Amino acid sequence: xxxxxxxxxxxxxxxxxxxxxxxxxxxxITAIVRDEAKAADFAARGVKLAVADYNAPETFDGLFAAxxxxxxxxxxxFDKGRPQQHxxxxxxxxxAGVALLAYxxxxxxxxxxxxxxxxxxEQALLASGLPYALLRNGWYHENYTExxxxxxxxxxxxGAAGEGRVSSASRADYAAAAVAVLTGEGHENKTYELGGDxxxxxAEYAAELSxxxxxxxxxxxxxxxxxxGILTGAGLPEPLAAIFxxxxxxxxxxxxxxxxxxxxxxxxxxxxxxxxxxxxxxxx
Numbered sequence: 001x002x003x004x005x006x007x008x009x010x011x012x013x014x015x016x017x018x019x020x021x022x023x024x025x026x027x028x029i030t031a032i033v034r035d036e037a038k039a040a041d042f043a044a045r046g047v048k049l050a051v052a053d054y055n056a057p058e059t060f061d062g063l064f065a066a067x068x069x070x071x072x073x074x075x076x077x078f079d080k081g082r083p084q085q086h087x088x089x090x091x092x093x094x095x096a097g098v099a100l101l102a103y104x105x106x107x108x109x110x111x112x113x114x115x116x117x118x119x120x121x122e123q124a125l126l127a128s129g130l131p132y133a134l135l136r137n138g139w140y141h142e143n144y145t146e147x148x149x150x151x152x153x154x155x156x157x158x159g160a161a162g163e164g165r166v167s168s169a170s171r172a173d174y175a176a177a178a179v180a181v182l183t184g185e186g187h188e189n190k191t192y193e194l195g196g197d198x199x200x201x202x203a204e205y206a207a208e209l210s211x212x213x214x215x216x217x218x219x220x221x222x223x224x225x226x227x228x229g230i231l232t233g234a235g236l237p238e239p240l241a242a243i244f245x246x247x248x249x250x251x252x253x254x255x256x257x258x259x260x261x262x263x264x265x266x267x268x269x270x271x272x273x274x275x276x277x278x279x280x281x282x283x284x
Contacts, residue, residue: 004070004071006072057091100181101128106137111250135194136191140169141169151217155215156220163221172272176266193260195260228241
């Protein structure tokens with residue numbers, strides 16, 4: 001029996017593999033990657049590597065075995081038909097008779113178009129008859145803390161989220177939940193709504209940045225249309241800018257507040273506070 005992680009060299013996948021290495025022997029872990037060179041560090045520690053690509057279904061033939069537990073990390077190629085990419089993994093997992101297929105989805109409350117691919121994948125997974133776990137990941141701290149340069153340059157947090165709040169958590173937190181499901185028992189056919197313990201507003205985010213930098217950083221709320229324009233002006237492709245602006249509109253409506261406590265329960269510890277993530281980002 002292997003624990004198999006797709007997208008293992010991605011931002012979330014790396015955290016998952018690192019945390020799995022703390023819990024199970026390396027030879028029980030298989031990291032699925034597109035570029036073997038990017039996973040050389042895992043291979044050196046005894047993790048098995050498999051090279052496969054969501055866009056090449058044949059690369060998944062025979063990759064899984066009966067009894068495997070698989071984590072399908074959702075793809076990030078928004079323009080390549082993510083549900084079809086995910087279907088490739090679901091079909092291969094079904095053919096092998098895996099024991100569990102866990103999927104990183106989006107909160108059930110999120111109505112933005114970003115969630116459509118996730119809902120389609122969830123339906124396909126349920127239709128497959130495979131034992132499943134839906135890990136409905138909320139927003140990541142890193143969506144904000146990895147993009148601090150323009151905020152610090154202009155002394156402003158700009159967004160279209162109004163006074164909405166976000167229950168974000170760190171990638172390491174979401175990885176811990178995935179690892180708990182992959183290494184634990186009794187998670188078959190469960191849906192987990194995952195988010196940080198403390199929801200925050202963009203005004204609070206700006207205030208925390210001000211406190212930690214000693215600069216006066218304001219929150220400037222703008223319309224979704226204006227925000228799309230700002231993002232495209234900064235070099236983001238328009239379809240992607242529109243997705244981010246729509247997510248901000250969802251935040252304004254409260255769709256990214258997740259108050260189930262599922263994430264800290266699965267992780268076995270409180271989630272990482274936003275202030276801590278900001279501190280780490282400012283040091284890096």
